[in-house]
Amino acid sequence: MKRSAAWRYFDQDDESDISKVSCTICGEVLSRANNTSNLFKHLKCKHNSEYKTVDAEKKEQEKSQANKRKATPKQMTMQSALGRGTTYPISSKRWGDITESLVGMIAKDMQPRSVVENEGFIKFVKELDPRYQLPSRSTITRSLLPKKYEKLKDAVKRELTQVKHVALTTDLWTSNQTLSYLTLTCHFIDHEMQLCSKVLETLYVQKDHTAPNLAEELKNIAKEWEITQKICCIITDNAANIVAAVNLLGWRHLPCFAHTLNLIVQDSLKAVSGLPLLQQKCKDIVTYFHRSTKATEKLLSMQSQANTTTKPVKLKQDVETRWNSTFYMMERLLKLREAVTTALCLSGRNDLCLTNSEFDSMQQIVSVLGAFEKATREMSSESFISVSKIIPLVHLLQGALGGSSTPVNESQSLESKLKAELKRQLKRRFSQLESNHTLSASTILDPRFKKIAFCSADTAERTIDRISAEACNIITNDTNESGTAMSASTTT
Numbered sequence: 001m002k003r004s005a006a007w008r009y010f011d012q013d014d015e016s017d018i019s020k021v022s023c024t025i026c027g028e029v030l031s032r033a034n035n036t037s038n039l040f041k042h043l044k045c046k047h048n049s050e051y052k053t054v055d056a057e058k059k060e061q062e063k064s065q066a067n068k069r070k071a072t073p074k075q076m077t078m079q080s081a082l083g084r085g086t087t088y089p090i091s092s093k094r095w096g097d098i099t100e101s102l103v104g105m106i107a108k109d110m111q112p113r114s115v116v117e118n119e120g121f122i123k124f125v126k127e128l129d130p131r132y133q134l135p136s137r138s139t140i141t142r143s144l145l146p147k148k149y150e151k152l153k154d155a156v157k158r159e160l161t162q163v164k165h166v167a168l169t170t171d172l173w174t175s176n177q178t179l180s181y182l183t184l185t186c187h188f189i190d191h192e193m194q195l196c197s198k199v200l201e202t203l204y205v206q207k208d209h210t211a212p213n214l215a216e217e218l219k220n221i222a223k224e225w226e227i228t229q230k231i232c233c234i235i236t237d238n239a240a241n242i243v244a245a246v247n248l249l250g251w252r253h254l255p256c257f258a259h260t261l262n263l264i265v266q267d268s269l270k271a272v273s274g275l276p277l278l279q280q281k282c283k284d285i286v287t288y289f290h291r292s293t294k295a296t297e298k299l300l301s302m303q304s305q306a307n308t309t310t311k312p313v314k315l316k317q318d319v320e321t322r323w324n325s326t327f328y329m330m331e332r333l334l335k336l337r338e339a340v341t342t343a344l345c346l347s348g349r350n351d352l353c354l355t356n357s358e359f360d361s362m363q364q365i366v367s368v369l370g371a372f373e374k375a376t377r378e379m380s381s382e383s384f385i386s387v388s389k390i391i392p393l394v395h396l397l398q399g400a401l402g403g404s405s406t407p408v409n410e411s412q413s414l415e416s417k418l419k420a421e422l423k424r425q426l427k428r429r430f431s432q433l434e435s436n437h438t439l440s441a442s443t444i445l446d447p448r449f450k451k452i453a454f455c456s457a458d459t460a461e462r463t464i465d466r467i468s469a470e471a472c473n474i475i476t477n478d479t480n481e482s483g484t485a486m487s488a489s490t491t492t
Contacts, residue, residue: 005057006039087133163188168234180205211244265323268421302339364415371400388446392453434459
């Protein structure tokens with residue numbers, strides 16, 4: 001059947017030879033090979049008006065056929081046919097596996113439980129697996145998350161039964177909703193000699209934050225996790241109530257080194273005359289740029305004009321509870337000195353501009369505090385044991401400040417005043433550092449430091465003697481326990 005519109009102008013003279021056709025317009029004989037390509041070419045070259053007519057009909061036919069193909073449903077596979085319109089039963093393994101991963105994601109990444117109600121997330125999940133039906137928010141809250149918690153709690157408890165000693169860190173903190181919480185984290189070395197950390201509990205504290213109340217809460221958590229007899233030390237900040245709570249429990253206590261450094265620097269910055277005023281001026285500049293989009297645009301524009309190869313950056317704000325935020329704020333202002341000054345002038349805020357003398361003072365401050373910033377970062381690592389670094393770091397900080405402590409007088413430069421105050425604060429808080437056996441023993445046993453980090457050779461020797469005595473006691477106790485066990489086995 002000749003369906004092409006081109007056949008309107010061609011005839012097949014010899015039925016026995018289908019490869020030859022003749023044009024009914026001009027009589028020319030053409031060759032063809034089971035298609036009408038040559039026919040269309042002939043019309044296009046010799047009979048253009050007729051070609052346009054048949055070409056339009058050809059395109060219309062192709063469009064009609066395409067529409068028919070779209071309207072005709074594709075044959076479904078057996079798997080699609082069986083699964084079409086059905087969802088996984090809640091009791092099925094597939095639904096359970098996906099849901100387990102979903103709850104794990106919410107817990108691990110601290111995602112809101114309402115994520116399962118988000119239109120985009122629902123569409124994303126449907127694209128991944130159309131047969132999976134998301135659990136509701138209430139199901140996650142009331143059932144799935146509690147089950148996940150109990151499962152992980154049991155796993156951590158089993159892991160803790162395999163260790164002999166644990167160290168704890170705890171902090172009392174306030175949420176954005178001004179609610180008080182107590183978090184307790186457990187640290188231990190596992191059977192593969194890897195440092196592990198587990199947050200055991202974050203507890204909403206409703207009672208007054210007195211030492212007896214906090215001690216009771218810590219005691220209950222330790223009892224719940226069956227680690228009371230395994231606690232070798234607990235690290236807290238320097239708040240009087242939490243320190244007193246630990247003392248009531250009789251646990252070995254160490255103050256947080258990073259928090260102590262924070263107090264040292266904060267107190268020193270407040271004590272040096274003129275420095276709090278400079279710090280406030282810096283905060284006012286950063287606050288202005290954070291609140292003014294136009295000023296921020298000018299600041300970024302100034303940076304782009306000055307350096308086209310470096311991505312423009314914003315200013316950093318000072319946070320009262322973190323001294324190093326003061327360091328980072330001043331460091332960034334120094335880096336963007338020209339851009340900040342220009343942007344302030346263009347914005348009509350010349351009153352906020354810092355003088356050359358103030359920038360020089362900031363440079364001195366950043367130079368002095370650089371060593372403290374490095375020490376803070378070094379002690380903030382979560383992957384390595386850090387207690388053995390405390391004594392060496394304190395001595396390095398004292399060395400970085402130079403010389404012996406001298407009284408502060410007004411004729412000194414800002415840099416000298418700050419150094420003197422930092423040395424005074426270090427001495428006040430760390431004068432008995434090497435006398436703390438936990439710290440000294442940790443440093444002696446660290447092959448990187450041994451005795452070289454000690455100022456007092458006598459203290460180092462006494463620490464070694466005490467370590468040797470403790471090691472002998474451990475060996476003796478283990479030998480006695482083994483002998484008792486063998487005797488009991490023989491008797492039986």
